[in-house]
Amino acid sequence: MSVSTVQAEVKVETPFQRLRAEFFESRIAATAFVVFTVIVLLAVLAPWITPQNPYDLAQVDVLDGRLPPGSEAFAGYTMWLGSDGAGRDLYSAILYGLRISISVGLASGVIALAIGMAIGLIAAYVGGRTEAVIMRVVDLQLSFPASLVALMLVAALGKGVDKIILALVVAQWAYYARTVRATALVERRKEYVEAAQCLGLSRMRIVFRHILPNCLAPLIVVGTVQTAHAVSLEATLSFLGVGLPQTEPSLGVLIANGFEYMLSGRYWISVFPGIALLLTVASINLVGDQLRDVLNPRLKK
Amino acid sequence: MTKLTAATAAAVGALVLFTGAASAEKLTIGLASEPTSMDPHFHNLGPNNAMSVHLFDRLIAQDEKQRLSPGLAVSWKPIDDLTWEFKLREGVKFHDGSDFNADDVICTMARAPEVPNSPSGYGTYLKGKTFKKIDDFTVHAVTGSPYPLMANDISTIPIISDSAGCDAATEDFNAGTAAVGTGPFKFSSYKPGESITLVRNDDYWGDAPGWSEVEFRPIKSGPSRVAALLAGDVDMIAGVPTTDIETLKGNDGIQLSQGVSNRVIYLHMDQFRENSPFVKGNDGSEIKNPLLDRRVRLAISKAINRDAIVDRVMEGVALPAGQLLPEGFFGVSDNLQPEAYDPEAAKALLAEAGYADGFQLTIHGPNDRYINDAKIAEAIGQMLTRVGIRTAVETMPRSVYFGRASRGSPDGLPEFSFILVGWGAGSGEASSPLKSLIHTYDKDRGFGSSNRGRHSDTEIDAMIEEALRTVDDEKRQDLLAKSTEMAIENVAIIPTHFQVNTWAARKGLTYIARTDEYTLAMGVVKE
């Protein structure tokens, strides 16, 4: 079924070049990619391009709290996006928050994907008792609400970025495992796998070179949804009071804090972090969408 | 947006006026926290007590300022050092038509501390008291030693019916069959998590309430509660979030009621360990606990800008605190003012104590217990950092916090060094915080149970204990005030502010704000 090899064309082009060309065919995807790159850059450069370090309590003054966009802070700089209830300059806080949210989302997404994918593939390919055991563990896992996993970890380990990542990985890996296993289960019984087995290819080779690529489309769908979800989930955990520490707010904490101000007319406290979250998540998703279309051999015209 | 909202509210208001004659009006109230049971003796908890006031009278009532007034008892007085006499009100009928008399009181006092499965009962208030029926309308309470707080304690016990309630289980109260009291409202329905409905008791012995029916709806999320009021789904809400007060003030369709509460927010400091776990030198090394030094504690108090907390964090809805209860309560001192904000003096004091360069400290606090608790902890962290005490802030859910703050350290001692806590004086007078927060921790005698800083001063202890033996009100008032002054002088704790509670109602309704934070349908009046 590997159509791409059949379509052997004369033009010499590395797979990556081809991927890149196809990816940028879509203007929306290209824009999303640029937006995401800019967001990542802003987040990385935050300490050098913001007037305030919102995590240094000596630089944050509650007397600067809840100022509307364009106000001047006590320290003299202008707060272009206003300030939140604790007196953090929102522009600075959003960039610093982005750092945390993106690292949390990506780290938990990648780790969960890797673990889930490996486990799902093993389950589907090995089958039998191993599969049964693995899938029962997946059931077990999925029955835990993420908020409880987080609360238990927070209680046992304390709050912090690493704990949240751990909680999100624990909450998410099973989704990947389930999805991979479901798809691989179908793929495994397809003729091309039988053919590969007849050819005497090693198990590992069949799993990783043949079955895995065919599982990619649903994985990317789930992966983009889950990474986006991880960022949202972190905000939700903060809303429930078990997220990241108040004093080092992620984007999620900023939004959760801003939630209280939604009826008060101080729109900027939740709207600006909200927009930042929206741009981040949406651009990840759009990039993911396009990647899926490009990676899927069956969508080729 | 405001226009539309106002229009909606006005329309709803008009509708209510149109549909209901004054005597047959229904009131819907959105509650911030829900009672856990309809059994008045099941759980000694604010929302439960507030609910039970509707159904069950006490012998002695507490008014909106927690002052005592006659309830089912028309008078009470000590007849000797160890005996209090209660004269009961005659001609009072329970909701089921039976008569109220001394038997109901005796069986209530027997049942209240003994409810099976009760998470926290009323035994605390009945300990050491024996009740005797003298005649149908006279009851004596006998204690082993002179006990001035008798009336305060008795005012917390809801009186149930001998025939309908005393042998009933909590489930029977929840089902309504046993929820028979003498109060201004009768039980109608109880759906946990959803609604509690009460109807007027037309035969009430006191002033009949102005509402024929009251529905309480628990709406825990603050913004949702406000939205429910704006949408006209409820007539009044309790626990208005401070963030929304300003907007609601500007809304013509909404009326706010505010009142200071009996709850003080304060800081406790580790005063019992030579090396405190969350105090470190600037280089992160272990240092001798600076909080043992009164000058350091005073410096912290001076470094806190109480006006900024009230103004910026609490949006003006709080009062700066200089003692344990706001003025007007029994036992407060007239001589104490909130410590003035003076960062320079704070730095000087720190230098004098040998900490010119400050030290590192962690403030711990809950994030779901008091109004804006996490934000207050953060603001205090900022303020201390400014005078050189580099402060980290760690907040956590109360479920984790209180256990650790009380006995989280491996040896069963309080775990933290510097904590933000609150104290509501349920009895409505100063002995409650003095006994629990200031008195030396004494497990055997039940003193200092919430003294998580373990401040200890024998002179203050003696004075508090004397106050608790003094039946003469004037003398007791003096002793309590003086103990408070000494505690503040020692900087045993640092009070920051008194909480102010806010209720919001649709236009045309006002709530008589209460210091005990109760939300009572009887307190909702039509203009």
Place this chain on the structure above:
Amino acid sequence: MTVFVIRRLLQAFFVVFLMSVIVFFGVNIVGDPVYMLVSPDADQADIEAAIRRLGLDRPIWDQYVLFLKGAAQGNLGDSFIFGEPALKLILHHMPATLELAFSALVLAIVLGIPLGLYSGLYPDHMVSKGIMAGSILGFSLPTFWVGLMLILVFAVELGWLPSTGRGDTASVFGIETSLATWDGLSHIFLPALNLALLKISLAIRLTRAGVREAMGQDYVKYARAKGISTKRIIFVHVMKNIMIPVVTVMGLEFGSLIGFSVVTETIFAWPGMGKLLIDAILQLDRPVVVAYLMIMVLFFVLINLVVDILYSILDPRVRLQDQGA
């Protein structure tokens, strides 16, 4: 088939047992419930009495054995807060959550699949791009934020629907449900939509991805060549194929809808078991937390079983007998 079901049930029993260990010990290391319960006025003796009454002075193994003994008789312990059997409390709150999750699932399927189908069939159409943009918004915004927005727009500003709470209920086959009354339906719409939002987006994306993939495949080309109507190709052939991932995910999502109803129920003051759970977690009502999780485990294992059986019906290549081989 019967062997398969029995085997799975046995496995489920084992999972539930294992889970009871993890949950019980996990929940019991969190916090200190005594301070959540006693009145601040309580002195040290009262606090110790409360600890004894709750059985918290016993070693944790003892507590677990007691719990198991009770569980064997269908008693999962009494709520610390309410004093009633935890199981009874949960069962009492269950219908509200189930009807909410069910409504959300129906909304997700009814809205998500047709929208996904459309945008998959006409990927370059402006409407499709709008749908996809909407689906991205759907899971980019946190549930609690959208929930409050829905209340603000539909209840406060427009006044079309009630803001919070559950409406009138009526009895259908002995179950009290608000789906049977007009008032109940008006109350459930906003929370169900809020809860469904993420799932609608997911359904759209899965369907779209499936449709786009399927449309390029040989069997569709053959079908076209044979002159079968486009309608029949889409609704019989394509749909049958894309239903597999959609059924898998939606089956999984039903459980997660129940789990995640926590947030929606908090915002909309919906008296379901999600709200019961978060309150129990925040107040450390351990028996309720444990009982809730045990029920969820059971529920989930059953859902998985059903999904796997559905699999075999929808795709005969997945043979159930293989599970044991």
